[in-house]
Amino acid sequence: MSFDTLGLMPELLRAVRDNGYETPTPVQAQAIPLVLAGRDLLAGAQTGTGKTAAFVLPILQMLAPQASTSTSPARHAMRCLILTPTRELAMQIEESVRTYGRYLPIRSATVFGGVNINPQVKALRAGIEILVATPGRLLDHHQQGNLNFSQIQFLVLDEADRMLDMGFIRDIKKILALLPAKRQNLLFSATFSDDMRQLISGLLNNPASVDVAARNAPAELVEHLVHPVDRERKRALLSHIIRSQKLDQVLVFCRTKHGANRLSEQLETDGIASSAIHGNKSQPQRIKALADFKEGKITVLVATDIAARGLDIDQLPHVVNYELPHVAEDYVHRIGRTGRAGSEGMALSLVCVDETKLLKDIERLLQHPLPSKVITGFAPDPAIKAEPIITGRGGGGGGRSGSPRPGGSSRFASRRPTSPAPRSGASARGK
Numbered sequence: 001m002s003f004d005t006l007g008l009m010p011e012l013l014r015a016v017r018d019n020g021y022e023t024p025t026p027v028q029a030q031a032i033p034l035v036l037a038g039r040d041l042l043a044g045a046q047t048g049t050g051k052t053a054a055f056v057l058p059i060l061q062m063l064a065p066q067a068s069t070s071t072s073p074a075r076h077a078m079r080c081l082i083l084t085p086t087r088e089l090a091m092q093i094e095e096s097v098r099t100y101g102r103y104l105p106i107r108s109a110t111v112f113g114g115v116n117i118n119p120q121v122k123a124l125r126a127g128i129e130i131l132v133a134t135p136g137r138l139l140d141h142h143q144q145g146n147l148n149f150s151q152i153q154f155l156v157l158d159e160a161d162r163m164l165d166m167g168f169i170r171d172i173k174k175i176l177a178l179l180p181a182k183r184q185n186l187l188f189s190a191t192f193s194d195d196m197r198q199l200i201s202g203l204l205n206n207p208a209s210v211d212v213a214a215r216n217a218p219a220e221l222v223e224h225l226v227h228p229v230d231r232e233r234k235r236a237l238l239s240h241i242i243r244s245q246k247l248d249q250v251l252v253f254c255r256t257k258h259g260a261n262r263l264s265e266q267l268e269t270d271g272i273a274s275s276a277i278h279g280n281k282s283q284p285q286r287i288k289a290l291a292d293f294k295e296g297k298i299t300v301l302v303a304t305d306i307a308a309r310g311l312d313i314d315q316l317p318h319v320v321n322y323e324l325p326h327v328a329e330d331y332v333h334r335i336g337r338t339g340r341a342g343s344e345g346m347a348l349s350l351v352c353v354d355e356t357k358l359l360k361d362i363e364r365l366l367q368h369p370l371p372s373k374v375i376t377g378f379a380p381d382p383a384i385k386a387e388p389i390i391t392g393r394g395g396g397g398g399g400r401s402g403s404p405r406p407g408g409s410s411r412f413a414s415r416r417p418t419s420p421a422p423r424s425g426a427s428a429r430g431k
């Protein structure tokens, strides 16, 4: 298939060619004609699938007839709003808008928190068609009267699951209430939790679905194995497994940043080289941890779900769920890190009595029970009763730690005051 068959205008085809793209990616091939036909879209696609061009190209095309070459702000109206969770993503998307729109007189801007607001105000006043924004800073601009939503025709929620994880649901709802009811809505997400389904049902109008299975589909070659264990003995069991099975590259998932840090430190104490990777680590720290892991300088990389999403690591032999995720889809996401491209992988889950329901949810999603094996010396004590998984701070060795996924607000509650302190989309960057 070539781009010529998708119904795109010559200016866009030229820009695509300039970029060296020869064939559309699956999400582009499916989504572009649907968006051009005016449909709302529900797309299951992650970064790396070419999803940005899948929405930017058709939106540019639909905005082109109204675009003006005039520099007068009065000749420009904000017609498309693209919401994204982080400033990096906002910048990348706007860069794509500029790249693909280079032969069209369509103007764009980006607004995100954590930086001076004034240059953004200036850019908005100059007149734009497309705005790429993180939710918090967008609302700040709205409160300052810098935005006119009355002409919005397109709304894109990109990485919608990450926005929910980062506690943006209330901001998103506020933003939706500001937009004209008649508009075309496109939602991109890698995972679909119950919260997401709720958001979707209130947002999308008879949406067309596009699903590029990509990384989110359970890999065929993964062997799943559950090891039942008491919550307080998980760490000892993990060290035992790594030593006895001589594992040398293991990605371990925890639910919280605190839990990931603690586990990494404890593994080090056990003599197993390890690093934690999560949103409280600086970018250089994350890069170093990843490089050390890839080069084999450390055996274990302990990650939170969100931190792991951006990681460019494929085909790992072993993934360990030290704590089961709150949302079953995240299990699929986690184990998608192993068993790729024909190589076999192993997904181990250390499951304590508190996590019985989470395990059931995963088995329901996968539509089959996961095999279970008690490791000698680590049989769970039947006298230990389930305890609720504590929300918010935690990080106990077992199932008690973790913040709940719904809304994810507790994760950032302390950093995202409701008012009146300045909000920052960027400050709530990925975990």
Ligand code: AMP
Pocket: 020, 021, 022, 023, 024, 025, 028, 046, 047, 048, 049, 050, 051, 052, 053
């Ligand atoms: P995205 O998933 O939108 O972040 O895109 C991932 C990467 O794929 C970006 O570096 C794009 O420039 C690139 N890309 C997007 N579409 C194509 C295509 N049709 N052919 C080759 N590369 C592409």
